[in-house]
Amino acid sequence: MRRLSCVVQKSSKPFIRLFKVTQLEEIIYKCREGNSKAQTELYRLFSPRMYGVCKRYARDSADAEDILQEGFVRVFTKIRQFEFKGSFEGWLRRIMVNTALEKFRKLDRLYPVEEMKIYESTEWVEETISTITADELMTMIQELPPRYQMVFNLYAIEGYSHLEIGEMMNISEGTSKSNLSRARLILQKKVSENFGTAKKLIEKAI
Amino acid sequence: MENHPIDQLFKEKLGNFEQVPPVDLLDKIHQEVIFRSRVRRLNQVKAVIGIAAALVLIMLAGWYTSSLNQYAGNKISAISQENNTSEQTSPAISTPVTAKSEHPLMAYQQSQSQIKAKQNNGTTKIFQGQKKITPVPSGNEPMAIAPVNEESTKGTTTTKPSSVSKETAKTESVQKNSQKRKEPLYFADSQFGTNVPQKNPVKGSWVIKAELSPMFAPQNQSGSSSGSANTKSINTLSGGMIASYKLSKRISISSGVRFSQMKQGTHTDYSISSTSGIMYLQPVEKSANISRDVSLYLPSLSSIVYSNGMKSSSSNIFASDISQEFKYIEIPLQATYKLIDDKLSLGLTGGIGTNILVGNLASITENGIKLSQGDTNNLRNIIYSGTAGLEVGYVIGKNLILTVEPRVKQYMHSVSTNDLVDYKPLQLGIFTGIAYTFK
Numbered sequence: 001m002r003r004l005s006c007v008v009q010k011s012s013k014p015f016i017r018l019f020k021v022t023q024l025e026e027i028i029y030k031c032r033e034g035n036s037k038a039q040t041e042l043y044r045l046f047s048p049r050m051y052g053v054c055k056r057y058a059r060d061s062a063d064a065e066d067i068l069q070e071g072f073v074r075v076f077t078k079i080r081q082f083e084f085k086g087s088f089e090g091w092l093r094r095i096m097v098n099t100a101l102e103k104f105r106k107l108d109r110l111y112p113v114e115e116m117k118i119y120e121s122t123e124w125v126e127e128t129i130s131t132i133t134a135d136e137l138m139t140m141i142q143e144l145p146p147r148y149q150m151v152f153n154l155y156a157i158e159g160y161s162h163l164e165i166g167e168m169m170n171i172s173e174g175t176s177k178s179n180l181s182r183a184r185l186i187l188q189k190k191v192s193e194n195f196g197t198a199k200k201l202i203e204k205a206i
Numbered sequence: 207m208e209n210h211p212i213d214q215l216f217k218e219k220l221g222n223f224e225q226v227p228p229v230d231l232l233d234k235i236h237q238e239v240i241f242r243s244r245v246r247r248l249n250q251v252k253a254v255i256g257i258a259a260a261l262v263l264i265m266l267a268g269w270y271t272s273s274l275n276q277y278a279g280n281k282i283s284a285i286s287q288e289n290n291t292s293e294q295t296s297p298a299i300s301t302p303v304t305a306k307s308e309h310p311l312m313a314y315q316q317s318q319s320q321i322k323a324k325q326n327n328g329t330t331k332i333f334q335g336q337k338k339i340t341p342v343p344s345g346n347e348p349m350a351i352a353p354v355n356e357e358s359t360k361g362t363t364t365t366k367p368s369s370v371s372k373e374t375a376k377t378e379s380v381q382k383n384s385q386k387r388k389e390p391l392y393f394a395d396s397q398f399g400t401n402v403p404q405k406n407p408v409k410g411s412w413v414i415k416a417e418l419s420p421m422f423a424p425q426n427q428s429g430s431s432s433g434s435a436n437t438k439s440i441n442t443l444s445g446g447m448i449a450s451y452k453l454s455k456r457i458s459i460s461s462g463v464r465f466s467q468m469k470q471g472t473h474t475d476y477s478i479s480s481t482s483g484i485m486y487l488q489p490v491e492k493s494a495n496i497s498r499d500v501s502l503y504l505p506s507l508s509s510i511v512y513s514n515g516m517k518s519s520s521s522n523i524f525a526s527d528i529s530q531e532f533k534y535i536e537i538p539l540q541a542t543y544k545l546i547d548d549k550l551s552l553g554l555t556g557g558i559g560t561n562i563l564v565g566n567l568a569s570i571t572e573n574g575i576k577l578s579q580g581d582t583n584n585l586r587n588i589i590y591s592g593t594a595g596l597e598v599g600y601v602i603g604k605n606l607i608l609t610v611e612p613r614v615k616q617y618m619h620s621v622s623t624n625d626l627v628d629y630k631p632l633q634l635g636i637f638t639g640i641a642y643t644f645k
Contacts, residue, residue, distance in 0.1 A: 033623050034243070035583045036236060043232055052223035068227055073238045134219045141216070156213035157221055184212045191215075 024088065031079045039076050046089065047072070050096050056141055056153050057100035071099040097158065101168060104146055132195060140190045147171075148183035155180050240581075251564050254535050258447075258463040262414075265449045269412045269644045411452050413460075415609060417639030418445035421466065423631055442467035444635055448538070456544040456553075464536040466561065468621070468631055472528045526570050530582050532621065533565025534589070542597055551599040555611065561589045584624040591617045605645060611637040 024045075030038030051068050058064035074095055082091050141149055150169060154160045155176070160168070162176040169176070423439030446464030453459060540557030566581045595613030602608045615633045622629060 033584050037583070039236070039239070040232065043235065047231075048224040048226050049222070051225050051227040052220070055225065056220060056223070065228060065231055069231055069235055069238065072235045073242065076235070076239045077242060132215070132219065134223050137216055137219045138223065141220070152216075156210070157217050184210060187212050187216070191212075 025084070028079065028082065028084075028088065031076060042075075043072060046092055049089070050092060053093055053096045054100065055138055056157065057097065057104075057150065059142055059146075063103075067096065067100045067103055070103070071096040074099065093158075097154070101150065104150060132191070136194070140187055143190075144183055144186060148179050148186065151176055151179040152183035152187070247564050250562055251535060254463065254537065254562060258537075261461065262447075262449060265412055265414075265451070268451075272411055273644070412644040413450040413452070413458070413607075413641050414644075415448045415450065415460075415462075415639050415641035416445075417448060417464075417609065417611070417637040418443065419611075419613075419635035419637035420444075421615075422634045423468070423470075424634060437470050437472040439631070440469040440471060442469050444633075444637075446536070448540075448639075450542070450641075455547065458542045458544075460540045460542065460557075461538060464538060464559070466534045466536050466615075466633075467565075468532045468534075468633075470530050472530070473526075529569050529571065531565065531567045532563065532582070532585065534561040535564050536561045536591070538593065540593060549601045551597075551607075553597040553599075554595075555597045555613070556594040557592075559591045559593060559615070561591055561617070563587045563589075582622075584622045584627070586619060586621060586623050589617050589619050589621065591615050599641065605643045607641040607643060609637070609639045609641050611639075613637060 027038045027041050027045075031042055047068065050071065051064060054064040054067040054071065055061070058067055071092075075092060078095075082088065141152065144152065147169070151165055154165045154168065155162065162173045162180075165171075165176045166173045171179075421442045421444045423441070444464060444466040446462055448460050448462035448464070450458045450460035536559045538557055538559040540555055542553045542555040544551055544553040546552040563585055566585055568580050568582050593613055593615050595611055598610045599607045600609075613635050615635065617630045617632075620628050620630055
């Protein structure tokens with residue numbers, strides 16, 4: 001399994017606690033005035049997490065950097081549209097996801113994928129799960145077919161419904177469900193192949 | 207939502223996944239933001255130029271229309287004068303009116319029949335008794351209709367020049383008519399068949415002026431908190447194209463597009479510090495003037511230098527000169543009251559202007575060597591200003607006027623949106639220009 005060489009920052013506390021809300025608001029207000037220093041500060045605060053988001057939607061690191069760059073440029077130019085209703089991080093994340101979606105649409109990556117074999121569903125013991133690193137899982141996600149990757153990210157990690165995903169990607173709700181199932185199966189197979197200690201379950205994923 | 211083990215696994219491991227992006231990405235983002243902001247400003251300038259061009263076109267159209275009206279008025283006057291002249295030189299001609307002409311259309315019929323008579327028979331044609339006249343208005347030219355009252359139609363039925371005494375009487379009658387036709391003319395709308403009284407256009411209604419002036423900024427800014435920073439304003443240039451419309455003999459309004467600049471230099475102590483690979487520029491003692499908000503870039507280090515607010519781990523204090531330049535496109539709206547309106551004219555002028563920020567440049571020099579350049583943060587994109595002054599004009603040609611206008615311009619808002627900076631510049635300019643009057 002290929003491992004990424006980048007440094008991973010792990011924070012146990014919720015991200016917002018790392019920075020006082022009032023200070024964050026002050027930075028946002030300064031960013032609205034075009035203050036470069038505040039923009040730098042905002043970037044420093046949120047770029048590691050947003051880069052993580054971008055990597056999940058990208059094919060590789062270069063793709064992720066492009067999405068992050070375009071996303072932050074949009075954030076800085078449209079920050080006046082943020083009305084302090086809801087979480088700022090959520091707003092940022094939505095911008096990154098939309099940027100990724102647009103990029104994939106432009107590159108015509110959301111082509112339909114072929115029928116795939118249905119793999120048996122597996123369940124892993126706790127020890128197996130603890131040995132899998134985030135980088136390894138990230139690589140698995142990046143190797144998914146583009147549409148499966150997008151649907152899986154949106155549903156399993158971002159928490160969007162199939163209806164919302166269908167609207168975002170211009171596909172039907174059924175297609176979204178189907179793509180998710182296939183994405184799960186592929187990931188399941190990859191985990192099983194790479195971590196042989198996984199024990200098979202009788203039940204199927206679908 | 208299903209709680210699938212694969213979903214759980216990936217959400218747990220990747221839901222809060224963080225990774226530091228490459229260091230140079232921030233520079234790229236800043237450059238892209240600046241580039242897009244410049245593109246946006248360029249688009250704003252294009253929009254302003256478009257509006258100005260539209261204004262000029264409207265003004266030209268107005269001038270063209272007014273000149274057309276003036277031309278038509280002159281033509282009608284010429285026809286009227288021709289009629290009068292022919293009537294006076296040919297006493298044999300009379301106007302055969304048998305009915306009371308209370309409506310101006312009847313007068314039009316009379317004038318048309320006179321013109322036809324002249325064209326066909328010269329001065330020898332004599333109308334034979336009563337004749338029904340069918341008006342045939344031309345479709346293209348405005349028609350002149352003299353106001354006719356009952357008195358003017360009475361006693362004009364002479365048809366037979368049988369004797370000299372009668373001819374003398376006719377001559378008197380024609381002279382009376384010609385006197386009456388010297389009354390003001392009305393334009394008849396040939397298309398709609400209605401009579402619309404119209405004022406003669408005011409001569410010199412539209413004026414287009416090109417002007418240029420050095421701009422002096424008399425005041426200096428000092429940092430109120432420390433006094434360490436002292437900003438000196440530098441003289442700049444301003445100029446543009448202005449179109450004026452004369453509302454009355456003394457009052458005119460004007461608008462157009464004008465380019466203006468603000469430039470200043472600040473000598474102060476600064477420290478350069480470095481934190482996490484990024485360079486910062488920081489005033490040693492914060493001033494309250496606009497020089498506190500400068501952002502400067504060091505391309506060689508591929509990093510950004512900032513002013514205020516950042517703590518430094520290590521610092522080197524040095525004295526530096528910071529130069530700041532702001533460029534604006536102004537759309538003025540001014541009114542002028544003429545005190546003297548002769549070959550040499552004098553007037554009072556005043557108004558307001560909308561200043562749109564189109565340029566923002568800052569640079570730092572030490573011992574005359576430019577170290578880096580960047581821009582000033584927190585600048586207001588649109589500022590309103592007030593203008594007052596004198597307008598002196600001297601006619602130098604048929605349509606040309608040389609103008610000299612000493613004016614004071616006061617910005618109504620602070621140039622910066624930063625609450626700590628209150629900078630409302632006052633500028634004095636002596637605008638010299640050439641004005642072209644459309645007559």
